[in-house]
Amino acid sequence: MRPRLDLPAWLFGSIAVGALFGLPFVISKANRIVPGVPVGLVDALGPGSVLRWWVLAVIGVTAVLTQRRWLRLVATGLLCVWFALALGHAAQLLTPPGNAVVRIAPGAGFWCAMASVALLGVDAAARLQLRALARLALLGLVMLVLWAALASGYFDHVSVVREYAVNADRFAHEFSRHLSLALGSVLAAVAVGLPMGLACQGRPWLRQAVLSTLSLVQTIPSIALYGMLMAPLAALAVTVPTLAQWGIGGIGYAPAVVALFLYALLPVVANTVLGLASVDPAVVDAARGMGLTDGKILTRIRWPLALPTIVTGVRVVLVQNMGLAAIAALIGGGGLGTFIFQGIGQTAIDLVLLGALPTVALALAAGVVLDALVEWLDRRRPA
Amino acid sequence: MIEIESLSKRYGELTVVDAVDLIIPKGSITAIVGTSGSGKSTLLRMINRLIEPSSGQVRIDGRLTTSEPAPALRRRIGYVIQGNGLFPHRTVAENIATVPQLLGWEPARIAARTEQLLTLFGLDPAIHARRLPAELSGGQQQRVGVARALAAGPSVLLMDEPFGALDPIIRAKAQEDLRTIQRQLGTTVVIVTHDMEEAFLLADRIAVLDNGKLLQHDVPARLLTHPAHPQVMALTGTTDRALRLLSLESTAAIVTAGEVSGPDLPASMSLREALSALIWAGATAGNVLDAHGQRSGHVTMQAILTRGSAAR
Ligand SMILES: Nc1ncnc2c1ncn2[C@@H]1O[C@H](COP(=O)(O)OP(=O)(O)O)[C@@H](O)[C@H]1O
Ligand SMILES: [Mg+2]
Numbered sequence: 001m002r003p004r005l006d007l008p009a010w011l012f013g014s015i016a017v018g019a020l021f022g023l024p025f026v027i028s029k030a031n032r033i034v035p036g037v038p039v040g041l042v043d044a045l046g047p048g049s050v051l052r053w054w055v056l057a058v059i060g061v062t063a064v065l066t067q068r069r070w071l072r073l074v075a076t077g078l079l080c081v082w083f084a085l086a087l088g089h090a091a092q093l094l095t096p097p098g099n100a101v102v103r104i105a106p107g108a109g110f111w112c113a114m115a116s117v118a119l120l121g122v123d124a125a126a127r128l129q130l131r132a133l134a135r136l137a138l139l140g141l142v143m144l145v146l147w148a149a150l151a152s153g154y155f156d157h158v159s160v161v162r163e164y165a166v167n168a169d170r171f172a173h174e175f176s177r178h179l180s181l182a183l184g185s186v187l188a189a190v191a192v193g194l195p196m197g198l199a200c201q202g203r204p205w206l207r208q209a210v211l212s213t214l215s216l217v218q219t220i221p222s223i224a225l226y227g228m229l230m231a232p233l234a235a236l237a238v239t240v241p242t243l244a245q246w247g248i249g250g251i252g253y254a255p256a257v258v259a260l261f262l263y264a265l266l267p268v269v270a271n272t273v274l275g276l277a278s279v280d281p282a283v284v285d286a287a288r289g290m291g292l293t294d295g296k297i298l299t300r301i302r303w304p305l306a307l308p309t310i311v312t313g314v315r316v317v318l319v320q321n322m323g324l325a326a327i328a329a330l331i332g333g334g335g336l337g338t339f340i341f342q343g344i345g346q347t348a349i350d351l352v353l354l355g356a357l358p359t360v361a362l363a364l365a366a367g368v369v370l371d372a373l374v375e376w377l378d379r380r381r382p383a
Numbered sequence: 384m385i386e387i388e389s390l391s392k393r394y395g396e397l398t399v400v401d402a403v404d405l406i407i408p409k410g411s412i413t414a415i416v417g418t419s420g421s422g423k424s425t426l427l428r429m430i431n432r433l434i435e436p437s438s439g440q441v442r443i444d445g446r447l448t449t450s451e452p453a454p455a456l457r458r459r460i461g462y463v464i465q466g467n468g469l470f471p472h473r474t475v476a477e478n479i480a481t482v483p484q485l486l487g488w489e490p491a492r493i494a495a496r497t498e499q500l501l502t503l504f505g506l507d508p509a510i511h512a513r514r515l516p517a518e519l520s521g522g523q524q525q526r527v528g529v530a531r532a533l534a535a536g537p538s539v540l541l542m543d544e545p546f547g548a549l550d551p552i553i554r555a556k557a558q559e560d561l562r563t564i565q566r567q568l569g570t571t572v573v574i575v576t577h578d579m580e581e582a583f584l585l586a587d588r589i590a591v592l593d594n595g596k597l598l599q600h601d602v603p604a605r606l607l608t609h610p611a612h613p614q615v616m617a618l619t620g621t622t623d624r625a626l627r628l629l630s631l632e633s634t635a636a637i638v639t640a641g642e643v644s645g646p647d648l649p650a651s652m653s654l655r656e657a658l659s660a661l662i663w664a665g666a667t668a669g670n671v672l673d674a675h676g677q678r679s680g681h682v683t684m685q686a687i688l689t690r691g692s693a694a695r
Contacts, residue, residue: 280468280471282464282465282466282467282468283468283469283470283471285433285464285468286462286464286467286468286469286470286528287468287470287481288433288457289431289433289457289462289464289468289541290457290458290462290481290482290485290531290532291453291454291455291456291457291458291482291485292454292481292485293454296485301470304472305471305472
């Protein structure tokens with residue numbers, strides 16, 4: 001028999017209720033920099049039909065009480081939509097007509113409620129053990145809804161969206177720069193790490209040397225690594241002017257990519273080594289005994305059996321670098337970190353969010369996509 | 384036929400296989416026995432050049448194994464190991480098709496051959512062909528391992544403790560199947576085992592290795608009646624050698640004319656089993672039934688006991 005009391009659901013549910021009604025739902029600021037005035041949920045929504053409260057109550061109670069995971073997933077999804085609509089509505093309501101300076105920012109109540117409900121939803125999704133394809137579809141659905149919501153104009157008065165509108169051109173540029181930093185460094189790490197991992201196969205001394213060197217790199221803090229790369233790259237740019245023309249120098253895109261690449265290398269190499277080493281020696285012996293050449297043993301046996309482990313390493317690295325790429329802005333490498341650090345400098349929290357929210361979203365999306373890939377690759381290895 | 388001539392393997396100072404001469408007749412089963420570490424696997428793996436000999440040579444059907452590249456040689460030789468070594472990411476059918484594919488067979492021919500082998504090994508192609516090895520029982524996996532080794536119709540099959548990981552009942556069935564299929568196909572089988580029971584059950588000839596040296600190579604009965612070395616006697620055991628000897632012959636070997644009152648004993652029954660049946664029935668003689676179930680004569684307990692004695 002299932003326990004009647006679902007503790008996490010009650011816990012997250014209570015947090016959400018407490019946050020919604022006990023914490024400010026939005027912050028109303030006279031402009032983007034000054035501290036604002038907190039506004040509670042009831043005041044933020046203004047007068048209106050009582051129906052919306054009934055809707056919130058019904059979905060909320062369903063999400064907490066239901067024993068069906070898919071129902072909980074749907075209910076938490078709807079709750080998130082409700083919070084978002086409430087935020088959009090509050091922003092419209094609290095912004096005086098024609099005023100482009102007032103900022104209505106999501107408050108602690110909104111964030112806490114959103115986070116606890118999202119956690120509940122993610123937990124339900126995980127317990128549903130959705131197949132790879134279903135998870136990809138879910139990700140696609142979320143992105144579609146998000147895009148439609150932003151494109152609809154309903155949220156145009158919310159502070160982060162305002163901030164985006166002001167920075168739209170730069171955002172597109174930094175967003176693609178961020179992607180290119182993260183993806184470029186991971187691709188390079190795969191291109192270099194796979195052969196390195198292969199070379200380590202059957203050579204314990206080489207494996208030892210490579211892995212401990214890379215572990216050492218892993219322990220250097222990112223800022224320090226940038227600093228260490230600055231001098232040699234700057235020197236390189238001075239001695240080889242062509243490189244400088246390509247944008248390679250002590251600061252900027254190049255050292256950022258090199259640092260991210262170095263961080264990505266260890267997991268890729270380590271997982272390649274691990275994947276290849278975990279192939280049952282009896283399988284390799286049988287293959288050789290049947291007359292497979294060494295090349296065929298590598299391509300037909302070792303490689304496909306190691307691939308899921310290798311891709312698991314790539315997943316770790318991609319998620320990690322999607323986040324780490326934000327640091328690149330510190331040395332002029334661009335990316336979404338530009339907004340974050342600018343925002344911190346100007347104490348403009350909206351600008352920080354404009355950089356941080358997409359960074360988190362990218363990392364999450366990369367995780368979902370790569371997880372699906374690993375599962376698809378693993379489909380021929382029943383547990 | 385496999386001719387092994389003064390074959391040795393040395394690792395530095397250590398001689399693992401020491402100048403072994405061995406002739407393995409075509410279409411027979413030869414068991415290589417010996418204690419753990421005596422060099423059995425090394426000797427076997429030098430036949431298909433998984434291990435390159437330090438000196439000496441091997442001919443298969445008159446042809447030196449070094450006369451072609453090792454992978455090409457191995458495709459003509461079946462190879463089965465303990466724990467079967469099936470490719471976990473390939474279906475049963477794909478596993479079996481491995482060597483035919485390497486040899487460039489037509490897909491239709493490969494499909495027909497796969498189906499034929501699965502049926503031969505008591506697996507339903509419709510059910511099992513598309514399964515992954517992990518979805519089969521241990522006994523089924525082992526059968527697929529043997530089927531895979533036989534896929535391209537090799538004249539020689541090398542087996543290294545192939546049944547070591549099976550439980551006793553499934554192992555007995557696997558041994559019986561191997562014997563049947565080997566008779567049917569006429570394959571020359573070399574099987575490494577440390578299980579003397581298995582060697583005596585399956586082998587036409589047994590080669591005894593000790594510390595890399597070949598102590599004796601003979602038919603099973605001679606190992607018991609004429610051990611060439613104390614180590615051979617130690618390996619075959621002395622307490623039950625009379626019964627082991629009796630297990631090597633069937634009632635058909637000592638049948639005499641005339642009918643007696645006593646239990647019926649099939650002609651295919653070993654003398655050991657016949658003795659047991661007589662003791663159980665409290666009889667001193669039994670009638671021998673031929674393949675058609677007709678009484679073809681009788682055997683006496685006295686005759687059986689004489690066959691099992693060293694003084695015969
Ligand atoms: N590559 C190797 N290097 C050194 N010694 C080895 C090597 N391979 C096997 N041996 C040694 O050779 C001996 C025989 O091994 P093996 O043929 O596997 O024995 P068996 O199959 O009879 O148990 C063992 O003592 C083993 O330790
Ligand atoms: Mg062995």
